[in-house]
Amino acid sequence: MAILDINLPDGDGFQFCKWIKARSDSSVLFLSARDLEEDVLTGYEMGADDYVTKPFSMKILLKKIPVILSREAKKSNIYDDGFLKIDFELGVIQIEEKNCPITPTEYRILKKLIEHKGQLLTYSVLLDSLWEEGIELLDKHVLAVHMKRLRKKIETEEHNYISNIYGMGYVWK
Numbered sequence: 001m002a003i004l005d006i007n008l009p010d011g012d013g014f015q016f017c018k019w020i021k022a023r024s025d026s027s028v029l030f031l032s033a034r035d036l037e038e039d040v041l042t043g044y045e046m047g048a049d050d051y052v053t054k055p056f057s058m059k060i061l062l063k064k065i066p067v068i069l070s071r072e073a074k075k076s077n078i079y080d081d082g083f084l085k086i087d088f089e090l091g092v093i094q095i096e097e098k099n100c101p102i103t104p105t106e107y108r109i110l111k112k113l114i115e116h117k118g119q120l121l122t123y124s125v126l127l128d129s130l131w132e133e134g135i136e137l138l139d140k141h142v143l144a145v146h147m148k149r150l151r152k153k154i155e156t157e158e159h160n161y162i163s164n165i166y167g168m169g170y171v172w173k
Contacts, residue, residue: 001027001069006034006043014046021047025078027068031056079114083159086110095154105135106150109143113162113172122169 002020006013017028027049032039035053043051049068052061079086085094088111093100102110112129113121123140130137137143147170151162163171 001029001065003029003031004048006030006032006039014042017043017046017048027071029064029068031061081159083156084154084161086114093154100153102150102153103146105130105137105146106153108133108135109146109150110154113170117172120165120169120171126169 004013020026030043030048030051033054040051050064077088093102127137155161161173
């Protein structure tokens, strides 16, 4: 999410908003002293999700931000870091804009890891959740084989996503 003013020291906030929207699905909130109806409408035309004029209530702003972020989370069913892109609705994985075929089991593992980004998924939690989805992995050794194949497909020296916490499980960084 970007919070922008129209009057930026090195450019125009409207144009910067347009630039952001052309490159990502990030939400934009304008926070500006320019309170003319024309400025507000231009902000929305450039793709702003909301427009708050100064002076403003900090309490109201702090309520608006989570609302905007929750909308962003609902509309974004895509993981994209510039190298790896995953569209969870279409089930498409791309590496540097080239399709990367993975197995259904690898896809479910990948989705589960990303859903719990930054959290340790123990072997048993990961195996149990996959079992509930109909993937019958017998033990952590079979899981490790699938994980190795997945990492080989999506990771490079510069792009490491999955950490193995020895004896415990996996973490999506």
